[in-house]
Amino acid sequence: xxxxxxxxxxxxxxPLEVSLKKAERKNxxxxxxxxxxxxLFLIITYVFPIGDMLLRSVDDKMVxxxxxxxxxxxxxxxxxxxxxxxxxxxxxxDFIKLVEEKREGKLSTxxxxxxxxxxxIIKKLRRASKKFEEGNYKEQIMSVxxxxxxxxxxxxxxRRAPEVTSQKYLKAMDMYTNEEGKIVSVDEDRRIHxxxxxxxxxxxxxxTVFCFLMAYPIAHLxxxxxxxxxxxxMICVLLPFWTxxxxxxxxxxxxxxQQGIVNxxxxxxxxxxxxxxxxxxxxxxxxxxxxxxxxxxxxxxxxYSVMKTISPSLMRAGKSLGGTPFIAFWxxxxxxxxxxxxxxxxxVFILAIGYYITPALVGGASGTLISNQIxxxxxxxxxxSFASAMGLMLLTGVLVIYWLYNKIVGIDNIKLG
Amino acid sequence: xxxxxxTEPHYRIWHYIYLTICGAVFFFLIAPLFVIxxxxxxxxxxxxxxxxxxxxxxxxxxxRWYEDMIYGTKNPWGLAAKNSFIIAIxxxxxxxxxxxxxxxxxxxxxxxYKGLIMAVLISPMIVPLIISGVAIFFFMAKAGLxxxxxxxxxxxxxxxxxxxxxxxxxxxSGFDHSVTRAAASLGSDPVxxxxxxTLPLILPGVISGGLFAFVxxxxxxxxVLFLAGLENTTIxxxxxxxxxxxxxPTILAVATCLIILSTLILxxxxxxxxxxxxxxxxxx
Numbered sequence: 236x237x238x239x240x241x242x243x244x245x246x247x248x249x250p251l252e253v254s255l256k257k258a259e260r261k262n263x264x265x266x267x268x269x270x271x272x273x274x275l276f277l278i279i280t281y282v283f284p285i286g287d288m289l290l291r292s293v294d295d296k297m298v299x300x301x302x303x304x305x306x307x308x309x310x311x312x313x314x315x316x317x318x319x320x321x322x323x324x325x326x327x328x329d330f331i332k333l334v335e336e337k338r339e340g341k342l343s344t345x346x347x348x349x350x351x352x353x354x355x356i357i358k359k360l361r362r363a364s365k366k367f368e369e370g371n372y373k374e375q376i377m378s379v380x381x382x383x384x385x386x387x388x389x390x391x392x393x394r395r396a397p398e399v400t401s402q403k404y405l406k407a408m409d410m411y412t413n414e415e416g417k418i419v420s421v422d423e424d425r426r427i428h429x430x431x432x433x434x435x436x437x438x439x440x441x442x443t444v445f446c447f448l449m450a451y452p453i454a455h456l457x458x459x460x461x462x463x464x465x466x467x468x469m470i471c472v473l474l475p476f477w478t479x480x481x482x483x484x485x486x487x488x489x490x491x492x493q494q495g496i497v498n499x500x501x502x503x504x505x506x507x508x509x510x511x512x513x514x515x516x517x518x519x520x521x522x523x524x525x526x527x528x529x530x531x532x533x534x535x536x537x538x539y540s541v542m543k544t545i546s547p548s549l550m551r552a553g554k555s556l557g558g559t560p561f562i563a564f565w566x567x568x569x570x571x572x573x574x575x576x577x578x579x580x581x582x583v584f585i586l587a588i589g590y591y592i593t594p595a596l597v598g599g600a601s602g603t604l605i606s607n608q609i610x611x612x613x614x615x616x617x618x619x620s621f622a623s624a625m626g627l628m629l630l631t632g633v634l635v636i637y638w639l640y641n642k643i644v645g646i647d648n649i650k651l652g
Numbered sequence: 653x654x655x656x657x658x659t660e661p662h663y664r665i666w667h668y669i670y671l672t673i674c675g676a677v678f679f680f681l682i683a684p685l686f687v688i689x690x691x692x693x694x695x696x697x698x699x700x701x702x703x704x705x706x707x708x709x710x711x712x713x714x715x716r717w718y719e720d721m722i723y724g725t726k727n728p729w730g731l732a733a734k735n736s737f738i739i740a741i742x743x744x745x746x747x748x749x750x751x752x753x754x755x756x757x758x759x760x761x762x763x764x765y766k767g768l769i770m771a772v773l774i775s776p777m778i779v780p781l782i783i784s785g786v787a788i789f790f791f792m793a794k795a796g797l798x799x800x801x802x803x804x805x806x807x808x809x810x811x812x813x814x815x816x817x818x819x820x821x822x823x824x825s826g827f828d829h830s831v832t833r834a835a836a837s838l839g840s841d842p843v844x845x846x847x848x849x850t851l852p853l854i855l856p857g858v859i860s861g862g863l864f865a866f867v868x869x870x871x872x873x874x875x876v877l878f879l880a881g882l883e884n885t886t887i888x889x890x891x892x893x894x895x896x897x898x899x900x901p902t903i904l905a906v907a908t909c910l911i912i913l914s915t916l917i918l919x920x921x922x923x924x925x926x927x928x929x930x931x932x933x934x935x936x
Contacts, residue, residue: 265762266757266760266764267757267763269753269754269756270757271757273750273754274773281776281787281791287790452674456671474914475685477917479891480871480873481907482891486688494700528680528681531681589779610782614878629782630780637778
């Protein structure tokens with residue numbers, strides 16, 4: 236509306252456009268105020284703590300704060316030859332202070348992460364430092380142990396100077412920064428994390444495939460059967476969906492044990508010998524079977540809701556135009572179900588990739604996933620920054636899939652039950 | 653799904669193969685649940701069907717594991733059940749309040765940044781539980797709420813709200829806003845309109861969201877494992893500990909009770925869903 240035209244005024248003399256905009260803004264604020272409590276609650280208790288994980292995963296202030304004078308003196312050191320007396324003197328000052336505060340143990344643990352062999356020489360240094368004389372600390376420290384005269388160890392200390400580190404992320408990929416500052420992989424036989432990541436992807440992928448192969452026929456049956464039968468069969472899908480995860484895992488533990496019913500059945504039909512019952516639990520098989528059954532409803536429900544909207548006359552039309560039932564299915568029905576397939580597969584994959592409880596109970600050593608490793612470092616080794624780093628790597632992967640899901644399906648279209 | 657008479661034989665065979673596959677998948681889905689039921693009445697301590705059970709000998713069955721569950725000495729299940737119910741009830745109330753109000757705002761067509769905000773509100777459902785567990789643990793530890801009921805309730809509100817937001821938004825998507833305008837034009841203030849008009853209409857969605865939140869909290873074990881101290885033990889934690897250490901028939905007795913509970917919840921949720929669809933005039 237241009238200003239030359241006569242403006243339409245409301246009864247109280249304000250231009251209509253302004254008045255409408257004001258009302259619009261008021262409505263926007265009203266709507267936002269309704270969402271605000273939950274949004275604020277989630278931001279404080281959930282979004283910020285995830286940010287906190289990010290800070291923890293790169294945080295390396297501990298050593299920086301324990302050896303402030305040393306790192307200051309080391310700034311000028313090029314790392315080629317042994318450092319000058321100045322650095323040794325500063326290190327001595329820092330170290331005496333740490334001993335007074337009884338924190339030298341923490342320093343040795345931290346430095347040992349960077350290079351093996353610090354534990355014993357720090358213990359020796361603590362004992363020797365009580366008898367140190369004033370001046371010429373370089374000589375005195377170097378005489379404590381030959382490793383103190385090794386430039387490698389001083390380089391290792393210098394590497395801990397920055398306040399942030401990417402070491403935890405490298406460690407999660409089985410890599411580390413070596414003495415020359417290059418990023419290299421650990422020895423072949425110690426690459427446990429890569430195996431875990433690959434296994435997580437592999438199990439999530441195959442569980443998704445199995446779920447799809449099993450869910451498609453039954454979703455089709457549910458969608459095409461008359462209401463009174465399909466409602467009954469739907470209970471078979473919904474009851475496991477509503478039942479506790481632990482109960483379902485427990486039932487698999489009973490079924491798959493060596494004296495369990497599945498093994499009894501195999502022995503009964505003569506597939507395996509009674510004294511040679513296969514181990515079906517505490518390995519990958521256990522994870523596969525239990526996870527597939529537990530996640531199956533999450534595949535069936537989206538497929539069903541899409542198939543329900545496909546008119547049966549389309550298949551009839553396909554057939555009447557000369558297609559065999561298979562061609563009619565493949566060219567007409569299947570393409571129409573693709574949105575459901577996308578939704579179901581992404582949902583199952585997202586859930587499978589972060590699975591923790593079931594693999595921990597039935598997966599044994601060869602069926603555990605990256606989540607189990609995160610829990611292990613949270614609860615047993617207490618290396619929380621490492622757990623955070625792995626958690627965030629997993630989260631990044633999941634968020635990419637979530638974003639895809641949003642693009643393809645739209646989060647507003649998630650249906651439950 | 654009877655086949656027409658003119659169906660050719662090889663399609664007939666395919667059809668029966670298809671039905672067999674479907675039957676097998678349904679069996680795979682539902683059968684594991686029914687293993688627990690008879691074994692929980694086992695008179696012996698082993699988790700296999702004894703010869704007596706196979707012969708349906710009455711002596712092979714007993715209620716001893718149910719007695720052990722309720723009266724057993726040093727038994728954790730009583731405390732665990734109490735905690736589980738208290739936590740789940742408060743978490744459900746919190747989730748329903750926060751989630752319903754947020755869903756009302758989200759369904760308004762004036763809501764700015766709807767997609768982004770929805771993504772944040774739903775995220776606790778999508779982010780793997782282990783990551784949520786770590787993040788929430790860091791927060792609760794800082795706030796001094798680790799190993800308290802309050803901390804666990806707050807954590808479960810976080811995990812439960814997405815379900816309420818989704819179900820209530822879905823109910824509101826078929827909501828006829830002219831009824832609230834009619835109420836307003838008749839002089840009703842917004843709060844009164846909500847209580848008298850909107851809430852009764854969206855109630856099925858709110859209750860089914862609440863059921864989801866309840867089940868989420870009642871079943872949740874990953875986050876509780878990080879947060880709970882000895883005093884805050886819940887049924888899932890006890891089951892987890894039991895399953896890790898030794899699978900005892902008492903756990904199966906508990907599991908049977910949980911299956912009965914989930915059946916009740918399933919029936920309620922289904923009835924509500926049908927009622928809600930009838931109210932909204934959707935006939936599927």
